[in-house]
Amino acid sequence: MYLEALGGWPGILAFVLVVICIASIFGFRVSWPKASRTVTGREIRGAGRASGTPEQRPAAAHRGFDEVAQEKLEPLLRNVVDRAGAHGFEARLEVAGEGQASKYRLEIKRPDHPADQPLPYITFSAGDAGLVDVVYGGMYPGPIDHNGHDTEIGWRTVYWDQVDNVLATFTHKVFARFD
Incomplete structure:
Protein backbone atom coordinates (compact mmCIF):
# COMPACT_ATOMS: atom_id res chain seq x y z
CA MET A 1 0.00 0.00 0.00
CA ALA A 61 5.64 -10.99 55.58
CA HIS A 62 8.38 -10.03 58.04
CA ARG A 63 6.10 -9.82 61.11
CA GLY A 64 4.71 -12.76 63.04
CA PHE A 65 1.54 -14.47 61.85
CA ASP A 66 -0.31 -13.75 65.09
CA GLU A 67 0.43 -10.00 64.92
CA VAL A 68 -0.70 -9.62 61.33
CA ALA A 69 -3.70 -11.91 61.86
CA GLN A 70 -4.93 -9.83 64.79
CA GLU A 71 -4.52 -6.66 62.76
CA LYS A 72 -5.86 -7.77 59.35
CA LEU A 73 -7.58 -11.16 59.49
CA GLU A 74 -9.53 -11.08 62.73
CA PRO A 75 -11.51 -7.90 61.87
CA LEU A 76 -12.45 -9.40 58.48
CA LEU A 77 -13.62 -12.65 60.05
CA ARG A 78 -15.56 -10.90 62.82
CA ASN A 79 -17.25 -8.74 60.18
CA VAL A 80 -18.32 -11.89 58.29
CA VAL A 81 -19.70 -13.36 61.55
CA ASP A 82 -21.68 -10.17 62.22
CA ARG A 83 -23.04 -10.00 58.66
CA ALA A 84 -23.99 -13.68 58.72
CA GLY A 85 -25.91 -13.20 61.97
CA ALA A 86 -27.70 -10.18 60.52
CA HIS A 87 -28.96 -12.32 57.62
CA GLY A 88 -30.17 -15.27 59.71
CA PHE A 89 -27.11 -17.49 59.35
CA GLU A 90 -25.19 -19.06 62.21
CA ALA A 91 -21.47 -18.27 62.12
CA ARG A 92 -18.74 -19.26 64.52
CA LEU A 93 -15.15 -18.04 64.70
CA GLU A 94 -12.62 -20.14 66.62
CA VAL A 95 -9.10 -18.96 67.40
CA ALA A 96 -6.81 -21.74 68.60
CA GLY A 97 -3.14 -21.69 69.53
CA GLU A 98 -0.74 -18.84 70.06
CA GLY A 99 2.01 -17.18 68.03
CA GLN A 100 2.97 -18.95 64.82
CA ALA A 101 0.79 -21.91 65.85
CA SER A 102 -2.40 -19.86 65.95
CA LYS A 103 -5.24 -20.91 63.68
CA TYR A 104 -8.41 -19.02 62.72
CA ARG A 105 -11.40 -21.17 61.73
CA LEU A 106 -14.69 -19.75 60.48
CA GLU A 107 -17.78 -21.96 60.11
CA ILE A 108 -21.06 -20.74 58.65
CA LYS A 109 -24.39 -22.58 58.76
CA ARG A 110 -27.19 -21.63 56.42
CA PRO A 111 -30.79 -22.10 57.59
CA ASP A 112 -31.31 -24.63 54.75
CA HIS A 113 -28.11 -26.61 55.42
CA PRO A 114 -28.65 -30.40 55.53
CA ALA A 115 -28.10 -31.81 59.03
CA ASP A 116 -26.00 -34.76 57.85
CA GLN A 117 -23.47 -32.69 55.88
CA PRO A 118 -20.35 -30.86 57.11
CA LEU A 119 -20.62 -27.10 57.56
CA PRO A 120 -18.71 -24.84 55.17
CA TYR A 121 -15.50 -23.73 56.86
CA ILE A 122 -12.32 -21.84 56.12
CA THR A 123 -9.14 -21.99 58.19
CA PHE A 124 -6.19 -19.59 58.15
CA SER A 125 -2.82 -20.51 59.66
CA ALA A 126 0.84 -19.57 59.34
CA GLY A 127 2.58 -20.78 56.21
CA ASP A 128 6.21 -20.87 55.18
CA ALA A 129 8.15 -17.65 54.57
CA GLY A 130 5.47 -15.32 55.95
CA LEU A 131 2.69 -16.70 53.75
CA VAL A 132 -0.78 -17.80 54.87
CA ASP A 133 -2.06 -21.37 54.57
CA VAL A 134 -5.78 -21.49 53.79
CA VAL A 135 -7.86 -24.67 54.07
CA TYR A 136 -11.54 -24.65 53.13
CA GLY A 137 -14.20 -27.29 52.89
CA GLY A 138 -17.67 -28.44 53.79
CA MET A 139 -20.89 -28.67 51.83
CA TYR A 140 -21.85 -25.59 49.87
CA PRO A 141 -25.31 -24.79 48.49
CA GLY A 142 -25.98 -25.13 44.82
CA PRO A 143 -25.93 -27.75 42.10
CA ILE A 144 -24.98 -31.18 43.37
CA ASP A 145 -22.67 -33.73 41.82
CA HIS A 146 -23.38 -37.33 40.82
CA ASN A 147 -23.13 -38.46 44.48
CA GLY A 148 -25.83 -36.03 45.55
CA HIS A 149 -23.40 -33.75 47.38
CA ASP A 150 -21.47 -30.60 46.69
CA THR A 151 -18.88 -31.30 49.34
CA GLU A 152 -15.62 -29.59 48.65
CA ILE A 153 -12.21 -29.40 50.27
CA GLY A 154 -9.17 -27.51 49.12
CA TRP A 155 -6.15 -25.60 50.28
CA ARG A 156 -3.98 -22.76 49.09
CA THR A 157 -0.98 -20.81 50.25
CA VAL A 158 -1.43 -17.09 49.67
CA TYR A 159 0.18 -13.75 50.43
CA TRP A 160 -1.39 -11.53 53.08
CA ASP A 161 -2.75 -9.15 50.44
CA GLN A 162 -4.71 -12.05 48.89
CA VAL A 163 -6.46 -13.12 52.11
CA ASP A 164 -9.43 -10.80 51.58
CA ASN A 165 -9.98 -12.18 48.05
CA VAL A 166 -9.94 -15.78 49.33
CA LEU A 167 -12.39 -14.87 52.08
CA ALA A 168 -14.65 -13.07 49.58
CA THR A 169 -14.70 -16.16 47.34
CA PHE A 170 -15.59 -18.35 50.31
CA THR A 171 -18.41 -16.09 51.50
CA HIS A 172 -19.77 -15.82 47.97
CA LYS A 173 -20.05 -19.62 47.81
CA VAL A 174 -21.75 -19.83 51.20
CA PHE A 175 -24.16 -16.93 50.79
CA ALA A 176 -25.07 -17.68 47.15
CA ARG A 177 -28.76 -18.22 46.46
CA PHE A 178 -30.03 -21.00 44.22
CA ASP A 179 -33.81 -20.53 44.30
Whole structure:
Protein backbone atom coordinates (compact mmCIF):
# COMPACT_ATOMS: atom_id res chain seq x y z
CA MET A 1 0.00 0.00 0.00
CA TYR A 2 1.41 3.37 -0.96
CA LEU A 3 1.22 6.22 1.53
CA GLU A 4 0.13 8.59 -1.23
CA ALA A 5 -3.07 6.54 -1.61
CA LEU A 6 -4.18 7.67 1.86
CA GLY A 7 -4.38 11.31 0.78
CA GLY A 8 -1.35 12.82 2.46
CA TRP A 9 -0.76 13.46 6.16
CA PRO A 10 -4.43 13.86 7.17
CA GLY A 11 -5.22 10.50 5.61
CA ILE A 12 -2.23 8.85 7.27
CA LEU A 13 -3.23 10.23 10.68
CA ALA A 14 -6.82 9.06 10.17
CA PHE A 15 -5.55 5.61 9.19
CA VAL A 16 -3.35 5.39 12.32
CA LEU A 17 -6.26 6.52 14.50
CA VAL A 18 -8.54 3.84 13.03
CA VAL A 19 -5.88 1.15 13.57
CA ILE A 20 -5.41 2.24 17.20
CA CYS A 21 -9.17 2.17 17.81
CA ILE A 22 -9.55 -1.29 16.30
CA ALA A 23 -6.57 -2.57 18.30
CA SER A 24 -8.01 -1.21 21.55
CA ILE A 25 -11.42 -2.76 20.83
CA PHE A 26 -9.83 -6.19 20.42
CA GLY A 27 -7.74 -5.79 23.56
CA PHE A 28 -4.30 -5.26 22.11
CA ARG A 29 -2.09 -3.31 24.48
CA VAL A 30 1.09 -1.45 23.76
CA SER A 31 3.65 -1.84 26.52
CA TRP A 32 5.59 1.35 26.81
CA PRO A 33 9.07 1.36 28.32
CA LYS A 34 9.10 2.11 32.03
CA ALA A 35 10.19 5.65 32.80
CA SER A 36 11.66 4.99 36.24
CA ARG A 37 14.39 2.43 36.82
CA THR A 38 14.76 3.21 40.52
CA VAL A 39 13.81 0.86 43.34
CA THR A 40 10.96 3.10 44.43
CA GLY A 41 9.56 3.11 40.91
CA ARG A 42 9.53 -0.70 40.85
CA GLU A 43 7.91 -0.86 44.27
CA ILE A 44 5.17 1.57 43.25
CA ARG A 45 4.43 -0.32 40.03
CA GLY A 46 4.39 -3.72 41.80
CA ALA A 47 2.40 -2.69 44.85
CA GLY A 48 -1.04 -3.15 43.25
CA ARG A 49 -0.37 -6.57 41.77
CA ALA A 50 -1.25 -9.86 43.40
CA SER A 51 1.94 -11.46 42.13
CA GLY A 52 5.50 -10.38 42.49
CA THR A 53 8.57 -11.09 44.49
CA PRO A 54 8.42 -11.08 48.28
CA GLU A 55 10.56 -7.94 48.31
CA GLN A 56 7.72 -6.09 46.56
CA ARG A 57 5.14 -7.33 49.08
CA PRO A 58 4.14 -5.35 52.16
CA ALA A 59 6.17 -5.69 55.34
CA ALA A 60 3.53 -8.08 56.76
CA ALA A 61 5.64 -10.99 55.58
CA HIS A 62 8.38 -10.03 58.04
CA ARG A 63 6.10 -9.82 61.11
CA GLY A 64 4.71 -12.76 63.04
CA PHE A 65 1.54 -14.47 61.85
CA ASP A 66 -0.31 -13.75 65.09
CA GLU A 67 0.43 -10.00 64.92
CA VAL A 68 -0.70 -9.62 61.33
CA ALA A 69 -3.70 -11.91 61.86
CA GLN A 70 -4.93 -9.83 64.79
CA GLU A 71 -4.52 -6.66 62.76
CA LYS A 72 -5.86 -7.77 59.35
CA LEU A 73 -7.58 -11.16 59.49
CA GLU A 74 -9.53 -11.08 62.73
CA PRO A 75 -11.51 -7.90 61.87
CA LEU A 76 -12.45 -9.40 58.48
CA LEU A 77 -13.62 -12.65 60.05
CA ARG A 78 -15.56 -10.90 62.82
CA ASN A 79 -17.25 -8.74 60.18
CA VAL A 80 -18.32 -11.89 58.29
CA VAL A 81 -19.70 -13.36 61.55
CA ASP A 82 -21.68 -10.17 62.22
CA ARG A 83 -23.04 -10.00 58.66
CA ALA A 84 -23.99 -13.68 58.72
CA GLY A 85 -25.91 -13.20 61.97
CA ALA A 86 -27.70 -10.18 60.52
CA HIS A 87 -28.96 -12.32 57.62
CA GLY A 88 -30.17 -15.27 59.71
CA PHE A 89 -27.11 -17.49 59.35
CA GLU A 90 -25.19 -19.06 62.21
CA ALA A 91 -21.47 -18.27 62.12
CA ARG A 92 -18.74 -19.26 64.52
CA LEU A 93 -15.15 -18.04 64.70
CA GLU A 94 -12.62 -20.14 66.62
CA VAL A 95 -9.10 -18.96 67.40
CA ALA A 96 -6.81 -21.74 68.60
CA GLY A 97 -3.14 -21.69 69.53
CA GLU A 98 -0.74 -18.84 70.06
CA GLY A 99 2.01 -17.18 68.03
CA GLN A 100 2.97 -18.95 64.82
CA ALA A 101 0.79 -21.91 65.85
CA SER A 102 -2.40 -19.86 65.95
CA LYS A 103 -5.24 -20.91 63.68
CA TYR A 104 -8.41 -19.02 62.72
CA ARG A 105 -11.40 -21.17 61.73
CA LEU A 106 -14.69 -19.75 60.48
CA GLU A 107 -17.78 -21.96 60.11
CA ILE A 108 -21.06 -20.74 58.65
CA LYS A 109 -24.39 -22.58 58.76
CA ARG A 110 -27.19 -21.63 56.42
CA PRO A 111 -30.79 -22.10 57.59
CA ASP A 112 -31.31 -24.63 54.75
CA HIS A 113 -28.11 -26.61 55.42
CA PRO A 114 -28.65 -30.40 55.53
CA ALA A 115 -28.10 -31.81 59.03
CA ASP A 116 -26.00 -34.76 57.85
CA GLN A 117 -23.47 -32.69 55.88
CA PRO A 118 -20.35 -30.86 57.11
CA LEU A 119 -20.62 -27.10 57.56
CA PRO A 120 -18.71 -24.84 55.17
CA TYR A 121 -15.50 -23.73 56.86
CA ILE A 122 -12.32 -21.84 56.12
CA THR A 123 -9.14 -21.99 58.19
CA PHE A 124 -6.19 -19.59 58.15
CA SER A 125 -2.82 -20.51 59.66
CA ALA A 126 0.84 -19.57 59.34
CA GLY A 127 2.58 -20.78 56.21
CA ASP A 128 6.21 -20.87 55.18
CA ALA A 129 8.15 -17.65 54.57
CA GLY A 130 5.47 -15.32 55.95
CA LEU A 131 2.69 -16.70 53.75
CA VAL A 132 -0.78 -17.80 54.87
CA ASP A 133 -2.06 -21.37 54.57
CA VAL A 134 -5.78 -21.49 53.79
CA VAL A 135 -7.86 -24.67 54.07
CA TYR A 136 -11.54 -24.65 53.13
CA GLY A 137 -14.20 -27.29 52.89
CA GLY A 138 -17.67 -28.44 53.79
CA MET A 139 -20.89 -28.67 51.83
CA TYR A 140 -21.85 -25.59 49.87
CA PRO A 141 -25.31 -24.79 48.49
CA GLY A 142 -25.98 -25.13 44.82
CA PRO A 143 -25.93 -27.75 42.10
CA ILE A 144 -24.98 -31.18 43.37
CA ASP A 145 -22.67 -33.73 41.82
CA HIS A 146 -23.38 -37.33 40.82
CA ASN A 147 -23.13 -38.46 44.48
CA GLY A 148 -25.83 -36.03 45.55
CA HIS A 149 -23.40 -33.75 47.38
CA ASP A 150 -21.47 -30.60 46.69
CA THR A 151 -18.88 -31.30 49.34
CA GLU A 152 -15.62 -29.59 48.65
CA ILE A 153 -12.21 -29.40 50.27
CA GLY A 154 -9.17 -27.51 49.12
CA TRP A 155 -6.15 -25.60 50.28
CA ARG A 156 -3.98 -22.76 49.09
CA THR A 157 -0.98 -20.81 50.25
CA VAL A 158 -1.43 -17.09 49.67
CA TYR A 159 0.18 -13.75 50.43
CA TRP A 160 -1.39 -11.53 53.08
CA ASP A 161 -2.75 -9.15 50.44
CA GLN A 162 -4.71 -12.05 48.89
CA VAL A 163 -6.46 -13.12 52.11
CA ASP A 164 -9.43 -10.80 51.58
CA ASN A 165 -9.98 -12.18 48.05
CA VAL A 166 -9.94 -15.78 49.33
CA LEU A 167 -12.39 -14.87 52.08
CA ALA A 168 -14.65 -13.07 49.58
CA THR A 169 -14.70 -16.16 47.34
CA PHE A 170 -15.59 -18.35 50.31
CA THR A 171 -18.41 -16.09 51.50
CA HIS A 172 -19.77 -15.82 47.97
CA LYS A 173 -20.05 -19.62 47.81
CA VAL A 174 -21.75 -19.83 51.20
CA PHE A 175 -24.16 -16.93 50.79
CA ALA A 176 -25.07 -17.68 47.15
CA ARG A 177 -28.76 -18.22 46.46
CA PHE A 178 -30.03 -21.00 44.22
CA ASP A 179 -33.81 -20.53 44.30
